[in-house]
Amino acid sequence: MKIVIVGGSSSGLFAALKIKNEDNEVLVLDHNDELGKKILVTGNGRCNYWNSDMDNSHFHSNNDLSMLLTDDIKEETLNSFNDLGILPLIKNGYYYPYSNQATTIRDMFIQELDKRNISYKLNYDVNKIEYINNKYIINDEIEADKVIISAGGNAAPVTGSNGSIMNVINNLGIKTFKQLPSLVPLYTDGEYNNFWNGIRTNAKLAIYIDGELVKEEQGELQLTQNGISGICVFNISRYASIALDEGKHVNVKIDFIPDVDDVISYASRFDLNIYEILSRILNKKLVKIILDKADINSSAHISSLTSKEISSLNKYIKEFSVNVISVGDFTKAQTTIGGVDLNELDSNLESKKYKGLYFTGEIVDVDGDCGGYNLGFAWMSALIVSKAINR
Numbered sequence: 001m002k003i004v005i006v007g008g009s010s011s012g013l014f015a016a017l018k019i020k021n022e023d024n025e026v027l028v029l030d031h032n033d034e035l036g037k038k039i040l041v042t043g044n045g046r047c048n049y050w051n052s053d054m055d056n057s058h059f060h061s062n063n064d065l066s067m068l069l070t071d072d073i074k075e076e077t078l079n080s081f082n083d084l085g086i087l088p089l090i091k092n093g094y095y096y097p098y099s100n101q102a103t104t105i106r107d108m109f110i111q112e113l114d115k116r117n118i119s120y121k122l123n124y125d126v127n128k129i130e131y132i133n134n135k136y137i138i139n140d141e142i143e144a145d146k147v148i149i150s151a152g153g154n155a156a157p158v159t160g161s162n163g164s165i166m167n168v169i170n171n172l173g174i175k176t177f178k179q180l181p182s183l184v185p186l187y188t189d190g191e192y193n194n195f196w197n198g199i200r201t202n203a204k205l206a207i208y209i210d211g212e213l214v215k216e217e218q219g220e221l222q223l224t225q226n227g228i229s230g231i232c233v234f235n236i237s238r239y240a241s242i243a244l245d246e247g248k249h250v251n252v253k254i255d256f257i258p259d260v261d262d263v264i265s266y267a268s269r270f271d272l273n274i275y276e277i278l279s280r281i282l283n284k285k286l287v288k289i290i291l292d293k294a295d296i297n298s299s300a301h302i303s304s305l306t307s308k309e310i311s312s313l314n315k316y317i318k319e320f321s322v323n324v325i326s327v328g329d330f331t332k333a334q335t336t337i338g339g340v341d342l343n344e345l346d347s348n349l350e351s352k353k354y355k356g357l358y359f360t361g362e363i364v365d366v367d368g369d370c371g372g373y374n375l376g377f378a379w380m381s382a383l384i385v386s387k388a389i390n391r
């Protein structure tokens with residue numbers, strides 16, 4: 001059986017290792033000039049390849065994922081990495097290779113491909129797939145019994161996942177959901193953007209779509225000249241991306257001191273003016289912005305504040321509101337919302353219309369949170385497909 005894998009990076013390489021045996025001839029095609037280019041940029045060059053909390057709530061889709069992402073698949077996927085000699089370095093549940101280098105994962109794949117005599121063609125762009133007499137014909141020249149499309153989404157097109165495969169999928173008449181960027185910075189209309197640029201602070205974010213609370217996230221917030229960024233922002237960005245695309249209003253409320261419920265009572269315990277006490281907790285620039293917004297004199301003692309001033313101060317510390325006007329585009333994104341509708345695929349991720357055509361990774365309508373979930377889905381989907389092919 002000849003199996004062609006379109007896309008020689010995360011899920012494609014994992015699938016190749018899993019399906020190669022004496023009965024299966026495997027050919028990996030990629031339009032990049034090297035394999036695994038995407039892997040190299042992951043986790044800031046460290047490749048956060050898994051997470052100790054693989055609960056399905058970290059994965060998002062228009063369809064239910066409970067039958068797909070089972071405990072058995074999760075366990076078998078992680079075991080595969082252990083069996084390949086990847087010793088994990090685990091930080092707050094995030095798995096990295098012990099070397100802290102993404103090249104460790106990428107190079108492992110290349111070594112294993114070579115060892116197993118798996119062929120690959122680089123600088124090869126797949127722009128046409130036809131199904132004729134139970135065979136797949138790729139670009140009018142390569143014949144295959146089965147094809148796995150592992151060509152990624154649209155995020156970080158410079159790494160090769162540039163969305164060009166969508167034409168091929170559309171021509172096959174396979175239904176897809178609109179692709180949108182996720183795990184991106186949010187751009188806001190904040191009047192303070194230039195002033196707060198560069199501040200990093202712990203915060204809790206609450207995202208509201210048309211006034212309705214949708215999700216809360218806590219973590220390190222980066223205040224930028226265009227708005228807000230950081231992992232906690234990335235994890236709410238999918239909701240902003242979808243809502244803005246639908247023309248809805250997106251607002252984020254920032255709690256700058258989430259670890260203290262009643263900041264005013266806390267501050268009253270100290271014989272300090274309001275600027276002094278707040279600047280012992282927060283970045284001084286941020287304190288200036290909060291006091292400016294709340295219209296409070298920085299030398300005022302907390303005991304001298306009127307109830308109106310107290311509620312205003314509380315509002316700008318605990319519910320600092322920013323309107324989101326846009327999200328980063330695909331060049332800034334780490335993953336893609338949307339893609340191939342799971343209703344088009346069976347539980348083996350095989351097309352219901354085309355026998356022997358499979359999909360893995362980001363091209364499928366599944367996007368994960370930040371923290372190893374997108375690579376996690378890439379490996380798990382590749383394992384699901386390879387188990388089906390090997391059966």
Ligand SMILES: Cc1cc2nc3c(=O)[nH]c(=O)nc-3n(C[C@H](O)[C@H](O)[C@H](O)COP(=O)(O)OP(=O)(O)OC[C@H]3O[C@@H](n4cnc5c(N)ncnc54)[C@H](O)[C@@H]3O)c2cc1C
Pocket residue numbers: 006007008009010011012029030031032036037038039041042043044047048049050124125126127150151152153155156159160161162163164165333334335360361362363371372373374375376378
């Ligand atoms: C900056 C950045 C950091 C990230 N960090 C993490 C992280 O730490 N942890 C995590 O879990 N996820 C991370 N992700 C997300 C993760 O990298 C992807 O979700 C995952 O790599 C997708 O795997 P894939 O197999 O679907 O596609 P990819 O790994 O993107 O591979 C697709 C391959 O297909 C090739 N291709 C595409 N179209 C064609 C075509 N028409 N013909 C031939 N070849 C084609 C491409 O060249 C590419 O090599 C990050 C993403 C980015 C952009």
